[in-house]
Amino acid sequence: MGKNVFVLTYHSIHVDGTGYATNDHIGFAKDIEYLHQAGFHFIGLERVIDAVISGCWDDIPDRSVALTMDDGSWFDWYDLPHPSFGKQRSMVNILRDFQAKHGRMAQPELQVTSFVIGSPKAREELDKTCMIGKGWWKDDWWAAAHAEGLAKIANHSWDHRHASLPSDFHYPGCSDYGHFNNLSNQEEADWQIYQAQEYLRQVLGTNPLPAFAYPYGEVPEWVATEYFPAHGESMGILAAFTTKPEPVCSDSDRWRLPRYVFRNDWSSLAELEQLLG
Numbered sequence: 001m002g003k004n005v006f007v008l009t010y011h012s013i014h015v016d017g018t019g020y021a022t023n024d025h026i027g028f029a030k031d032i033e034y035l036h037q038a039g040f041h042f043i044g045l046e047r048v049i050d051a052v053i054s055g056c057w058d059d060i061p062d063r064s065v066a067l068t069m070d071d072g073s074w075f076d077w078y079d080l081p082h083p084s085f086g087k088q089r090s091m092v093n094i095l096r097d098f099q100a101k102h103g104r105m106a107q108p109e110l111q112v113t114s115f116v117i118g119s120p121k122a123r124e125e126l127d128k129t130c131m132i133g134k135g136w137w138k139d140d141w142w143a144a145a146h147a148e149g150l151a152k153i154a155n156h157s158w159d160h161r162h163a164s165l166p167s168d169f170h171y172p173g174c175s176d177y178g179h180f181n182n183l184s185n186q187e188e189a190d191w192q193i194y195q196a197q198e199y200l201r202q203v204l205g206t207n208p209l210p211a212f213a214y215p216y217g218e219v220p221e222w223v224a225t226e227y228f229p230a231h232g233e234s235m236g237i238l239a240a241f242t243t244k245p246e247p248v249c250s251d252s253d254r255w256r257l258p259r260y261v262f263r264n265d266w267s268s269l270a271e272l273e274q275l276l277g
């Protein structure tokens, strides 16, 4: 009998309304309550990676879910006043609210992995182009969050290869920024992945959670088959996540682990229930 784990992904910057299907904070809060009531166990992402690498799934409870969130803005950590939709409870405070309501032992391994963008300069720019331009994409919270353990910090590349970044920010000679599947060579992969890993290590004062999340879920084939197998472990990255909507199971490729994305793969509790089978 093969076990599997569902890895779910949210984006705390996705605040487009005040309802479940328009606000990732509302969705996240409702989902974790639903998953708890439905008998799911929350486990940390590192346990999922350990099971895939070791092949030993005995310790993984049936009906397990691991939580992740991408891009790493202040909405992950601080309650913030959204100019259109009011005060937003941070993703980590939503986990704290859950613990306050049910007690810490109701879900002793409750945790979310926050895949963050490394470059401060890129985040400062993306704060203006993708968010509200209030300086809400800083990394001042990473070390405290990672040490506390309710949100673990991991690598989501140096600058996300985002199309809104001015060309003088780009890795030299790149065209078609806005995609991640066209990384050109090892130097660029080091620039995007290794540089971010070193920056995270410096800010955290310790190792990040040993995973990478491909921006846009886009996997450059040679990164999954050559670059990570050769260089991942030495830089402290043991697995990489896509956005292919499947459960992680014993024969998943550690450099191409699947995840479900809120609002892409489900937009209601009924759809989540269906997806988790």
Ligand SMILES: [Zn+2]
Pocket: 070, 071, 156, 160, 215, 216
């Ligand atoms: Zn992203």
